[in-house]
Amino acid sequence: MDILLRNATIVDPLSSYNNGQYDILVKNGKLALVKKDIHEEVDKEIDLRGKVVSPGFVDVFAHFNDPGLEQKETVESGTAAAIAGGYTNVFALPNTKPSIDSKSFVEYIVQKSDKLPIHVRPLGAATKNIEGKEISEMFDMFQSGAVAFTDGLYPVQSAGLFVKILQYVKSFNGVLIEQPFENTIGSHGLMNEGIVSTQLGLPGIPAISEEIFIQREIELLRYAESKLHITGVSTIKGAELILKAKAEGLNITFSVTPHHLTFCDEDVVTYDTNFKFNPPLRTSADRDALRQLVLDDKVDAIASHHFPQHWDDKIIEFEYAKNGTISLQTAYAAVQTAIPQLKTEQVVKLFSTNMRNVFGLNNGFEMGSMAELTIFDPNATTVLTKENNKSKSANSPFFDQELKGAIVGILSKGKLILN
Template sequence: MNIILQQVLIADSNSPYNGIRKDILIKDGVIAKIDDAITDESAQLFTSDDIIVSPGWIDIFSHACDPGYEYRETIASLAAAAAAGGFTQVFTLPDTNPVVDNKTQAEYVKQKSANTKINVHPLGAVSKKREGAALAEMYDMKQSGAMAFTDGLQPVQNAGLFLKALQYVKAFDGVVIQLPQDKSINASGLMNEGIVSTRMGLQGIPAIAEELLIARDIELLRYTQSRLHITGITTKKSVELIKAARAEGLNISCSVTPYHLFFCDEDLKNYDTNLKVNPPLRSKSDMMALREAVMNGDIDCIASHHLPQDWDSKTCEFEYAKPGMIGLQTAYSAVQTVLPQLTPLQIASLFSINAGKIFGLQTTIKEGEKASLTLFTKNEFVFAKEKNKSKSFNTPFFDVALKGIVVGVVSKGSLILNN
């Protein structure tokens, strides 16, 4: 099917049409023409005021829960939620049952997602069964479609093993993704360690648990000269450590979650289990430092850390609740709300362009290029429960007025619009 997007504002630093309103003609999933006015009677016509179009957004850290935990999410429901949130490509974590630590499991994700509206890519485990004892079959998984390698919410604690992983991926220019948390430092903590945790009587996880692992991994990166992405950073010092490493010339990048920009530990005063996340919400000063880092370009990407949990896992005492929240459908709106000064080009960079460069999935809005596009506006958005595409409902954003609407995506040759 042919598609014409009429008078959309293009936000793409790699496109000659960046910052210009144009018509875009898409034929068989490829951008056939970009011009001031295009007519094609056979085409599906899309026209709307104030629409911005960027290269399709990429989420690099989502839990699909499939196989093994399909009652929380499936690859099909994840893809539906991702498309509604503006993502045309999503990386799924290996923390399934069985773990994605071999080519068979990587191929399962690719085959299961073949008919979804967007592209779903597996992340392979760094270690077998994510146990941190022996390297997984990373080369085989790479050949079977794994985009990068991570042990997800079980970050590699063994320095020797992590060193081997960084060395191993150099053979095929791979990337290792690490969630920064030293599990030997109060892993049983329930929230950020600080004044608020003391006041609430909850065990805390200190910021040093994050910063120590980042410092260690930077040393290992310096030694190996490999490629490392730190996701879910939460503190000012973490930003400074990564910024200094990058200035030194190391191949390091980082991402932050929308909820670490939106909330801080002070928001936990009502013991809302939807705000129990890992890494935890930090202090207000750290939250503001993260916002500043996003604005000045020290943070490369926004990563949703979409983590579905069933009703029983959240409707209980804070101490027993499992961490995480769903976040694909609210990622853009949450970020645009707390940082309304972000330009369309900055949004395109944070949600698509930078991740594309890091993981080799770069798409651009030019004639002859594959049409992987996200359509969005800065208008107000309310996330109603009945609009939720995920199988789980663990989010604090229901019925909250946010700024920023995802209108739809162009993916796999189709225009998918939100109702």
């Protein structure tokens, strides 16, 4: 199918077309021509005046629960939520049943992805059965299509094992992704440890559990000289440790979540389980400081941390509720709302080009390459409702809230999909 996007404002910091208004011609899924006033007969044409077109959004940390936990989400339903959120690439966590810790399970996700409109890229488990005891066959998984490696929700706690994993992936230029928390500190905590947790009488998870873990990872990275991405950073001290390591020249990047930029521990006072996350919501000072780092171009990416939970894991007492929120569908609008001063070019770096560079994905405006584009409108609004929610689960604090910015659609694998 030949598709013509007219009058699009292209935003791609890596492209010569950046911040210009052009027509975009896509032939058989490939980017064929970008210029003003294209005259060509096509199968589909759409006028995007006032809309932004960027390289397709990338999410590096989403849980699709497939195989084994399909009552929460499937690859197909997660993909539908991702498309509505403007994503053309999503990295799927290995915390499934059984876990994605072998070549065969990586191929299972790859084969499913081949039939879908976007790329769902499996993250291979760093250790066998995600037990943190023995290194998995990462090279085999890499050759079969694993985009990076992580134990996902259960980061590797053994320093000795983790440094071996860093050295292993270095042999094939792989990347490790870690969510930072030391599980022997605050392991029974339910929210951030601080004044609010004391007032509510809830056991806390101290910030030091994250910061000690980050410092350890940096020291091991320095020793192994490998590549590391830390996701879900929730404290300003943790972020500053990473920024210092980057300044030293270490190959490290990090991402923050939309919910840690929007909410803080004070929002937990209602005991609403939709505010229960790991890492937990930190103080308003941490939230505001992270927002400023985003504005200062110090944060590498926004990671959705899309963790669907079945209703019976959320509609219970706060103590027993499971962590997580669905967020692929609202990630962009939530961040644009939390930080309204954010420039469009910054949005594109955070949601697309920075992670494309880190993980070796193609850039959106290379002639002859497969077109992967996200279309969005910073001036429109988004409202997530029970009716338009694409996920199988409904655990989100954003329902029925008007958010600034809206995803118009995506162009991926030769298909134009509009919301």
